[in-house]
Amino acid sequence: MLILGIETSCDETAAAVVKDGTELLGNAIASSTEMHSKTGGIIPENAAREQIRSILPVINQALQQASGQKEPTTDQANNPSKRTASNMSQSHFIKKIDSIAVTYGPGLIGSLLVGVEAAKTLSYVYNKPIVPVNHLVAHIYANFISRAQNSKLKTQKRSPAFPALALVVSGGHTDLVLVKDHGDIKWVGGTRDDAAGEAFDKCARLLGLTYPGGPAIANQAETFLSHKNSENLNRFPRPIINENNYDWSFSGLKTAVLREVQKTNNIDQKTAEFSAEIQEAIIDVLVEKSIRAIKQFRPKSFLLSGGVAANKRLREIFINRIKQEKLTIDFFAPEPKLATDNAVVIAAAAYYNYSPIPWHEVNANPQLSIVDQLQ
Ligand code: KG4
Ligand code: ZN
Numbered sequence: 245m246l247i248l249g250i251e252t253s254c255d256e257t258a259a260a261v262v263k264d265g266t267e268l269l270g271n272a273i274a275s276s277t278e279m280h281s282k283t284g285g286i287i288p289e290n291a292a293r294e295q296i297r298s299i300l301p302v303i304n305q306a307l308q309q310a311s312g313q314k315e316p317t318t319d320q321a322n323n324p325s326k327r328t329a330s331n332m333s334q335s336h337f338i339k340k341i342d343s344i345a346v347t348y349g350p351g352l353i354g355s356l357l358v359g360v361e362a363a364k365t366l367s368y369v370y371n372k373p374i375v376p377v378n379h380l381v382a383h384i385y386a387n388f389i390s391r392a393q394n395s396k397l398k399t400q401k402r403s404p405a406f407p408a409l410a411l412v413v414s415g416g417h418t419d420l421v422l423v424k425d426h427g428d429i430k431w432v433g434g435t436r437d438d439a440a441g442e443a444f445d446k447c448a449r450l451l452g453l454t455y456p457g458g459p460a461i462a463n464q465a466e467t468f469l470s471h472k473n474s475e476n477l478n479r480f481p482r483p484i485i486n487e488n489n490y491d492w493s494f495s496g497l498k499t500a501v502l503r504e505v506q507k508t509n510n511i512d513q514k515t516a517e518f519s520a521e522i523q524e525a526i527i528d529v530l531v532e533k534s535i536r537a538i539k540q541f542r543p544k545s546f547l548l549s550g551g552v553a554a555n556k557r558l559r560e561i562f563i564n565r566i567k568q569e570k571l572t573i574d575f576f577a578p579e580p581k582l583a584t585d586n587a588v589v590i591a592a593a594a595y596y597n598y599s600p601i602p603w604h605e606v607n608a609n610p611q612l613s614i615v616d617q618l619q
Contacts, residue, residue, distance in 0.1 A: 245263070245264055245265075245342045245343065245595060245598075246261060246262075246263055246269070246310075246340060246341050246342050246343075247261070247262050247265075247341070247342065247343050247344070247345050247375075247591040247594050247595055248260070248261055248303070248306070248307070248338070248341045248343075248344050248345070248366070248372075248591065249261075249262060249345045249346070249377075249587035249588060249589075249590035249591030249592075249594065250299075250303065250344065250345070250346045250347070250359045250362060250363045250587055250590065251346075251347045251359060251379070251382075251585060251586060251587040251589075251590045252295045252299065252347065252351075252355050252356060252358045252359030252360075252362075253347045253349070253350065253351025253352065253355055253356055253359070253379045253585065254286065254291065254351050254352055254355055254415070254416075254585060255275060255276045255277055255280055255286055255291045255294070255355070255585075256273055256274070256275045256276075256277075256584075256585040256586070257273070257274045257275075257276075257294070257295050257298035257299055257302045257358075257359075258271075258272065258273040258274075258302060258585065258586050258587035258588075258590075259272050259302045259303040259305070259306035259307075259587045260272070260306050260586065260587035260588040260590070260591050261306055261307065261309070261310035261341070261591070262389075262588055262591035262592055262595065264595060265385075265388060265591070265592045265595030265596050266388060266389055266390040266403075266592065267390055268389060268390070268588055269309065269310035270305075270306040270307060270308070270309030270310030270311075271306060271309065271586065271587070271588055272302045272303075272305035272306040272309065272587075273302070273585075273586055273587075274294075274298035274301070274302050276290070276291055276294035276295075276298075277455070277456060279294065280455050281454040281455045281456075283455075284449055284455055285445070285449070285455055286352070286455075288352045288353075288354055288355070289354060291352055291354065291355050292352065292354030292355050292357075292358060295354070295355050295358035295359070296358055299358050299359065299362050300362070303362065303366075306587070307337050307338055308337075310337065311336075311337035338366070338370055339370065341370075341372060342372070342373075343372055343373045343374070343375060343594065343598075343600060344363050344366055344367050344372050344373070344374045344375070345363075345374075345375045345376075345377050345590050345591050345593070345594030345595075346359050346360055346362075346363035346364075346374065346375075346376060346377060346590065346606070347359055347360075347376075347377055347378075347379045347382065347590055348360055348376040348377065348378070348606060348607065348608055348609055348612070349378065349379065349608060349609035349610055349611065349612030350378075350379060350380065350416065350417070350609070350610055350611060350612040350613070351379060351416075351608075351610055352610065353608060353610045356608035356609075356610060357608050360376075360606060360607070360608045363603075363606070364603045364604070364606055367603040368603050373600035374600055374601065374602075374603050374606055375594035375597075375598060375599060375600050375601075376601065376606045377590045377593045377594050377597075378593070378612055378614065378616065379585075379590075379612075380412050380414070380417055380419060380550075380612075380613075380614040381429065381593055381597075381614060382589040382590050382592070382593040383412050383414060383549040383550045383553075383583075383589060384410045384412060384421075384423065384547050384549045384589075384593075385589045385592040385593040385596065386549050386553075386578030386582040386583055386586075386588075386589045386592075387404055387547045387548075387549060387576040387577070387578055388403055388404065388592050388596065389578070389582055389588060389589070389592055404544075404545040404547055404574065404576050405544040405545050405574065406423060406424055406425050406543075406544065406545070407422060407423065407424045407425075407541070407543045407544060408422075408423045408543050408544065408545040408546065408547050409421070409422055409423075409432070409534070409537055409538060409541055409543040409545075409546050409547070410422075410423050410546075410547040410548075410549060411530065411534050411546070411547070411548055411549070411550075411553075412549050412550045412614060413439070413440040413441060413530065413548070413549070413550040413551070413552035413553060414439060414440075414441050414550035414551045414552065415439060415441035415442060415445065415456070415458075415551055416439050416441070416442065417434070417435070417439050417550070417614070418434055418435035418439045418440045418441075418492055418494075418530075419431070419433075419434045419435075419614045420432040420433040420434060420490050420533070420534065420537060421614055421615065422541055422543065423547070426596045426597050427597045429614065429615055430615070431614070431615045432490050432537055432541070433489060433490025433491050433492070433533070433537070434490075434491065434492070435491070435492045435493065435494060436484075436491055436492070436493045437493050437494060437495040438493075438494040438495045438498065439494070440492070440494060440526055440530060440552045441456075441458055441550070441551050441552045442494065443494035443495075443497055443498060443522075443526055444456075444457045444458040444461050444522070444523075444526065444552065445457035445458065446498045447461065447497065447498055447501045447522045448460045448461050448519075450498070450501050450502055450505050451464075451501075451505065451511070451515050451518055451519065452511075452512070452515070453515070453519075456551075458551060458552055458554070458555065459554070460519075461519040461522055461523055462519075462523065462555050462556065462557070463519075464515055464516045464519035464520070465516070465519040465520040465522075465523040465524075465557065466556075466557075467516045468516035468517055468519065468520040469520055469557075472517075472520070474520070474524065477520055477521050477524040477525075478521075479504065479518075479521040479525075480497055480500050480501060480504075480521050480522060480524075480525040481496060481497060481500055481525065482525055482528050482529050482532075483496045483497060483529065484529075485528065485529050485532055485533070490533050490536070490537050491533075492529055492530070492533065494526070497522070497525055497526070501518070501522060504518070505518070523555070523557060526552075527555070527557060527558050527561050530552075530558065531558070531561050531562055531565055534546070534562070535565050535566070535569060535571075538566075538571055538573055539569075539571070543573060544573065544574065545573060545574045545575075545576060546562075546566070546573050546574070546575050546576065547576045547577075548562065548575070548576065548577040548578075549577075549578060549583065550583065551583055551584040551585065552583075553577050553578060553580075553583040554580035554583040554584055559577045562575060562577070563575055
């Protein structure tokens with residue numbers, strides 16, 4: 245089954261064509277991150293405007309890749325009369341698509357609407373079934389995409405077995421859920437205030453690093469850790485780490501970082517050290533509580549997902565702790581480009597939870613939670 249996935253929940257405009265939920269045929273992303281780095285964060289109206297500019301070229305690009313065509317030359321792209329041939333084969337290829345999948349929430353309403361309306365229009369015009377997809381659930385499906393074609397690892401790890409514990413750590417959400425089967429997701433815990441990615445972003449801003457803060461902090465921390473020991477990185481608090489629950493709280497960390505920054509002279513010379521400290525504090529609480537949940541729920545797999553899952557040190561520490569604790573569990577983490585927002589995971593989630601609805605019933609829902617069922 246060929247699914248065209250469309251994702252526009254935040255500042256990425258993405259489209260992808262995925263075969264049978266695992267095989268990536270086309271994958272296109274336009275990001276307005278650079279624009280947001282100038283304002284230090286996302287201004288929703290600007291993000292929505294960029295979505296409108298990018299949505300059709302991105303869908304075209306994904307379809308072109310999937311149909312085996314080369315992307316248009318600059319000359320073709322700029323000159324409509326020379327574009328006819330490639331457009332024809334794109335519209336021919338879209339007829340081969342079995343279904344359209346689109347993120348309907350959560351996210352920024354202005355951004356979500358662009359993808360939802362584009363998907364509804366394609367569904368109506370080409371008479372294709374449409375599957376609305378929960379963005380947070382879709383992040384988990386990054387762990388179901390075939391690795392053989394996308395990664396340097398040529399061996400394909402088998403699909404995750406259920407029951408699985410999934411930790412979704414993104415810019416807006418931190419959710420720990422028990423996935424008993426496709427479509428059977430139970431809430432285990434989550435953040436009480438800021439999300440893990442948000443903590444990275446806000447702390448990075450305090451250090452004068454650009455948006456998005458996660459990769460910026462990770463790079464600085466890597467520099468620091470390349471010549472310093474990771475022991476004694478205890479400058480910042482590990483909020484509610486000892487509470488007997490699976491909740492997190494990151495807003496206190498941001499306040500602690502602010503206080504330290506204010507009383508530190510020459511903070512520019514401490515950026516790498518502070519980055520390592522912040523990263524370690526966030527990772528410690530995420531890993532500690534997840535390990536406790538693994539011991540309680542005894543799942544067959546652990547699925548790390550969401551943008552923060554791109555963090556190399558987070559993956560390493562998870563793997564080390566699982567080994568140390570001798571836990572019998574398969575640990576999965578997507579390759580970094582599938583951890584952050586993309587449409588491949590939207591198409592994959594739709595394949596494994598295939599429940600199309602009439603196009604006119606698809607509505608954007610910015611407040612959707614990870615355990616909300618369709619609509
Ligand atoms: O899942 P995602 O791409 O978008 C949302 O759904 O929010 O996550 C974006 C978040 C941002 O907060 C970003 O700083 C964080 O993921 N992030 C990282 C890394 N790459 C992205 N955080 C830590 N380390 C990284 N390497
Ligand atoms: Zn996301």
